[in-house]
Amino acid sequence: MTRIETDHKITSNSQKQLFDFLTDLNNFEKLMPQDKIEKWSSDENQCEFTIKGMARIGLKKESQTEHELIKISSFGKVPFSFNLDIHIAEKPNNGAEAYMVFEGDINPFMKMMVVKPLTNFFNMLVTKASEIKL
Structure with a gap:
């Protein structure tokens, strides 16, 4: 099992605001x-979405x-099965801290190619989530 934990990001949004935003996968x-x-x-x-030139990804x-905490799993014809947990903690002054933990069943050959891009991708997601004004 491959595990990736993102950077922890602080946001000025409240824990409830960020949680409500991220529990709606339309967002x-x-x-x-x-x-x-x-x-x-x-x-x-x-x-569901397609990463251009690559795979179709489904999140449920x-x-x-x-x-x-929001627990998300892969579905559909994904290249490998995975889980993505989004952790949100309350911070002083009505802010919040968020980070993501990815765990995927990636074979050793594919792991060498995808760990760095996945780490960058999930860090980008948590950064954007922390920067959005709600």
Whole structure:
């Protein structure tokens, strides 16, 4: 199992605001690099998109712990199965800290090629989530 933990990012949004935003997977489109994503479709509980020139990715919300944790898993014809946990903690002065933990079943050969791009991608997502004004 390959594990990637993103940088921890602080936001001026409250824990509740960030949680409410991220539990609606329609909002993930706002976090994605528009020049690298195509064929986006989503509803509140799942989203699917194609990374240009690569694979179609499906994300499905599995569970949530109010204001603290969102558990997402892969679905569809993804190159490998994975889970993505989004952690949100309250910070002083009505702010919040967020980070993501990815765990995927990646074979050793593919792991060498995808760990760095995945790390950069998930760090970009958590950075954009922390910068959005809600």
